[in-house]
Amino acid sequence: MSNWIVFSVLLSAAPAVASAADVVSSAGTSAGTAVNVGGSARSLAMGGCGETGRGEAAAVWINPSLLARLAQPQLSFMHGMWVEGVSVEQCAVGQPTGYGSFAAGFTAIRIGSIDTYNSWGTPTGKYSPGDMAVSLAYALGARMLTFGVAGSWLKSDLAEGVGATTMAFDAGASVVPFPPLTVSVSALHMGGSLKYGSRTASLPQTVRGGASFAFGKTGLTAAVEAIKPADGIHEIRAGAEEEFTAGKGFMVAARGGWRNGAPEGSMSGLTLGGGIRWYPGKDSDESNQPGEADGEVSYLIGAIALDYAWTPLGELGNAHWFSIALIF
Numbered sequence: 001m002s003n004w005i006v007f008s009v010l011l012s013a014a015p016a017v018a019s020a021a022d023v024v025s026s027a028g029t030s031a032g033t034a035v036n037v038g039g040s041a042r043s044l045a046m047g048g049c050g051e052t053g054r055g056e057a058a059a060v061w062i063n064p065s066l067l068a069r070l071a072q073p074q075l076s077f078m079h080g081m082w083v084e085g086v087s088v089e090q091c092a093v094g095q096p097t098g099y100g101s102f103a104a105g106f107t108a109i110r111i112g113s114i115d116t117y118n119s120w121g122t123p124t125g126k127y128s129p130g131d132m133a134v135s136l137a138y139a140l141g142a143r144m145l146t147f148g149v150a151g152s153w154l155k156s157d158l159a160e161g162v163g164a165t166t167m168a169f170d171a172g173a174s175v176v177p178f179p180p181l182t183v184s185v186s187a188l189h190m191g192g193s194l195k196y197g198s199r200t201a202s203l204p205q206t207v208r209g210g211a212s213f214a215f216g217k218t219g220l221t222a223a224v225e226a227i228k229p230a231d232g233i234h235e236i237r238a239g240a241e242e243e244f245t246a247g248k249g250f251m252v253a254a255r256g257g258w259r260n261g262a263p264e265g266s267m268s269g270l271t272l273g274g275g276i277r278w279y280p281g282k283d284s285d286e287s288n289q290p291g292e293a294d295g296e297v298s299y300l301i302g303a304i305a306l307d308y309a310w311t312p313l314g315e316l317g318n319a320h321w322f323s324i325a326l327i328f
Contacts, residue, residue, distance in 0.1 A: 008242070023311025038077060041323040045273025045309035047257025049223040051210030052180030053174070057094035060105040060137045061206070063172035063186035066149030067101040070094045073301055078323035083316050085112035101139030101152075107180045131156045137170075146174045154203075156194050166192035168203050180216065185209040205230040210237075219243040236260050241269070246257035249282035255309075261312070273321075275307035303327040 041056040043050040055069030057076045073095050080088035092105040110130040132155050139148030150170040156162040171189035172186030189203040210225030220242050227235040239257030245254040253275045261271035280299045309321040 006054070007057050013101075040076060041273060041307035041309040041321040042241070042253075042255065042275060042305075043239075044311055044321050045255035045257060045271055045275075045307070046223060046241060047225075047237040047256060047259045047269070047271050048214070049210060049225045049239040051174075051182075051186075051208070051225050052212045052221060052241075053176070053184070053214070055094075055101075057092040057103055057222050058090075058323075059106075059148075060092050060094070060103040060135050061090075061107070061309060062151040063174065063184050064103070064137040064139050064170055065141070065146045065172035065174040065185065065186070066139070066223075067094055067103050067137055067148055068096075068141045068146035069143075069174070070096040072096070073328040074325055075328075078324040079320060080319060080321045082319050083313065086110070087112075088321075100138055101148075103135075103137040103139075105135040105137070107131075107135075129157050133168075141174075141176055144176050148172050148174075153277050154192070155196070156196075159197060162196055164194035164196050166203065168192045178212045181211065182213075183209075183211045190199045202230075204232075228251040233261055246276070249279045251277040253277070253278075253307075262312075271309060271311045273307065273309035275305060277303055278303045279303045301326055301328060 024242060038274075039048070039050050039062055040056060043052065043058070043062070045244070046052070048282045051066075053066070053069070055066055055071060057067075057070070058067035058078070061283040073093075073172065076091070078088070078090040080090075082088055089108045089109050089110075090106065092103060094101060094103040108129055108130065110133070112128060133152045135150055137148060137150035139146055142148055143317075148171070152168045152170070154168060155163065155165045168189045169191050170186060170188045170192075171206045172184065174182060174184040176182050186208055188206045188208065190205055191203075193200050193202045206227060208227040208231045210223060212221055212223040214221045220240065222240045223238070225235070225237045229235075237257065237259045239255065241253055243251055244255045255273045255275070257271040259271065260270045266275040280301060280303075305323075305325040305327065307323045307325075309322070311319045313319055
């Protein structure tokens with residue numbers, strides 16, 4: 001498949017993408033792929049369910065209210081190998097304070113190099129189209145109820161000399177009716193439009209809501225989510241995660257999920273993945289320093305999480321997502 005074909009598919013299909021796990025369920029009329037791609041390999045492995053109630057820096061792209069549940073500062077990176085020739089790079093940082101939680105995120109989507117020609121059909125070189133977005137978010141609230149807002153600056157390049165910029169805004173809320181259950185809702189990509197020359201395209205405004213339930217000490221978390229893009233079909237997602245101890249200082253997770261509207265031939269919307277979390281201070285034999293618990297040593301990094309997700313895309317191939325989070 002040539003990069004030109006990939007580029008054409010993304011231009012027509014990107015508006016129907018509500019997360020990096022979904023390539024296309026129907027053609028749309030919006031633009032700005034970068035604001036659609038967000039999350040972590042953890043949520044993508046769970047069918048794209050991002051409303052899991054856990055505080056993660058990656059919530060800056062999913063529901064900013066979940067940032068209020070950050071317990072420690074966090075820095076995360078994600079690399080995605082999407083459709084052939086398309087890469088997704090993301091970075092997010094979150095900082096809880098006594099005045100709420102602050103976060104920033106950066107997303108870049110590149111489609112690889114494509115040949116360019118002048119009006120006479122003469123090759124003029126190569127060009128790499130793509131989108132990028134920079135996001136800032138703020139969240140506050142107590143354990144039971146949180147609110148969050150985010151703003152993003154988006155830059156979209158379709159071809160050499162053909163590009164546009166705009167602003168978008170997100171808002172979300174999250175409530176815990178009783179501790180095992182978390183319910184969240186968010187409105188994403190509000191306001192703004194991209195003007196490519198004489199043509200104007202709106203952003204893919206999206207409403208998403210979901211719930212997650214943590215089954216006590218079993219390590220099992222289940223989540224379900226509904227998503228409605230302004231110009232696409234309703235999407236339903238479901239996923240589960242099982243975490244268990246795998247030695248001193250290590251936690252291992254197995255994840256799976258399902259989503260409707262998956263590309264034909266993509267195993268009926270199945271997603272799979274897993275991860276490992278390492279707590280450096282809990283597996284050291286060094287002598288404790290004053291004020292430290294038995295068997296633990298103070299480290300700059302409290303935990304390192306590595307996650308992977310596999311999201312099949314039918315005839316388009318398979319997408320692979322890798323993320324790392326540093327928890328301080």
